[in-house]
Amino acid sequence: MTKFDNMGGFISADFVHRDEINYFATFGSTCNVSLKGDLKWKKADMKHGGLTITVTPKSADAGRYFEIKGTITIKSDSSDEERLLLRRLELKPYILIRYQTPDKVYHVAGTDEYPLECTLKPLTPNKPSGFNGYELSFEGKQLFIPPVLNI
Numbered sequence: 001m002t003k004f005d006n007m008g009g010f011i012s013a014d015f016v017h018r019d020e021i022n023y024f025a026t027f028g029s030t031c032n033v034s035l036k037g038d039l040k041w042k043k044a045d046m047k048h049g050g051l052t053i054t055v056t057p058k059s060a061d062a063g064r065y066f067e068i069k070g071t072i073t074i075k076s077d078s079s080d081e082e083r084l085l086l087r088r089l090e091l092k093p094y095i096l097i098r099y100q101t102p103d104k105v106y107h108v109a110g111t112d113e114y115p116l117e118c119t120l121k122p123l124t125p126n127k128p129s130g131f132n133g134y135e136l137s138f139e140g141k142q143l144f145i146p147p148v149l150n151i
Helices: 080-091
Strands: 013-017 021-027 028-036 046-060 063-075 094-100 106-110 116-121 133-142
Touching: 013 046, 046 094, 080 116, 106 133
Parallel strands: none
Antiparallel strands: 013 094, 021 028, 046 063, 063 133, 094 106, 094 116, 116 133
């Protein structure tokens, strides 16, 4: 098996910080994720075509694992809520990402034990018509292909 990605594009992406997870369990190729209290997945208001994710199988002495890398290009609305959310990503860079494929199926990349590490970079246009926003890069390793989220 070689590396693969989703050539059909993605519909949406959301994320949650590792410390906001109450329960994470996998069942074959699916998973359940329960968040603490009344917390919710945070929507990444992404640019059209602004999510790339690559899952690559790797071999090690202990067996196979999957390397996950990607980026989300996030639009900026310069709101106070956005600034707080972005600041929290800088302070707590370990997340899980929920992404939706064109067939309306959600997958989860990262786990409570093996979250994705993210970095946030501002994208400043060099001309007035350019894109203003952020690039959220993430990477991590997990023991299975991103499972389908049971909703």
